[in-house]
Amino acid sequence: MKEFSIHTFELTDKVVLITGGASGLGEYYTQAVSKVGADVFVVANEQRGWEETRKAVEANGRRVVFMQQDITEPGAAKKIVDKALEEFGRIDVLINNAGMQRRHDLVDFPDEDWQAVINLNLNALYYLSHEVAKVMIKQNRGKIVNIGSMQSYRAGKFIYPYAASKHAVMGLTRAYADALAPYNIQVNGLAPGYINTPMTKALQDDPVRSVEIREHIPAGHWAEPRELMGAMVFLCSDASNYINGVMLPVDGGYLLR
Template identity: 45%
Template sequence: MSTFDLFSVTDKVVLVTGASRGIGKALAVGFAKAGAKVICAASREGGTAETEAEIKALGGTAAGVFADLSDHQAVEKMANDALAIFGKIDVLVNNGGTIARYPAAEFPFAEFQKVIDVNLNSLFLLSQIVGKSMLAQGFGKIINTASMLSYTGGLTVPAYTASKHAVAGVTKALANEWASQNIQVNAIAPGYFATDNTQALRDNPERNQEIKKRIPSGEWGQPEQLVGAAIFLASEASNYVNGHILAVDGGWLAR
């Protein structure tokens, strides 16, 4: 096998949640450009139509599924629907998520529960269902989207912070159980990227400058800059990487 082949994801079946926009869309298109068959998941029916169309225009293969990630029954149905499309899933990218911003003393508990359901509980349920199929086929890759808030506390986002700390923990827990069965479970921790979730921060001049000053490159990341890390973790090149949280942050953690 050549060094180049180690990084191949050609004909791999990849399920990407949160693929309608932002990081998820960039990852879905990136996998398709690399030759993978991509199943794009969104929170509503038809939500990934634009992503699927872009992939098909490039000559790639794409399909769509949907589920409200706060609805556990809908998540289970989506997982089974996705498995039925190509008969397997080689790579699961748990990227779908949400955020809510309130001062901790005023944070609505219903919002706290929703963030945990979407960011954590659905991730575990999808990993469990798809993971069972990977155990049966004898191989698989699971890539979770963690965060800089898997390391720090943040401001006005206690639910998101709790969920992303937990994503890091679940990643390690699943890796411990499944590594011996040829399933690698890892996470990518994006730094500060220009997406819908960070729009409020970028719109706040003070917070925007604080963040940019801490990033050695001095700039917010672009979603496409996460594709290389995802392809590495989805390929045979990462077969001995397990339970790792890969920071793609422009050096933010180094400050």
């Protein structure tokens, strides 16, 4: 075991593969790992945010490579892993960040929205984790960080496939952690609370729900995206080497009430 120091939290020269890593919270995760020394392979369905993300990563003195790919397509996981290995030669960390949410009344919930959410939030995460795990087993090291949600723990009224997928992500995190631990691979999750992002703007603008949510958070405020960056670095770094199968809430205490 290495002597503990501040360097335990660094990712110097590590390679991080992240889905959806150029927009939303994913952009902040990409910036976070590059700030502590990682090169980043970003997979995204569209090119939104690429140039801003490139500038941020390169300002930290690190390399970033982008791949435009719908991760729900059959065979996408192998294409992604092959390209990442071609560019960097290895994968030290996988961050399964890409996700979506669809909201409808129960009776009117469309089948196509159920399928779309489950395919992206759960199936694509599973297939990419499965493909990356093969690489990490050969390396005898690695980290997989899955993005959960408050809906990994709670009911999700009107967002049924989202709640189902995020509960399933917690279960898959635990199952993979158990299976991969003998290969020096840690699998954990990060569950953001209510974060100030464009995706949550409608909820924040709701005069009733926004107040209810804020009053439910012991910290008394919605988080800014940067407040997730430290937790992500921790889960990706050697500082978390003896933590496995955990879904870490970063929620200002929301789940306490």
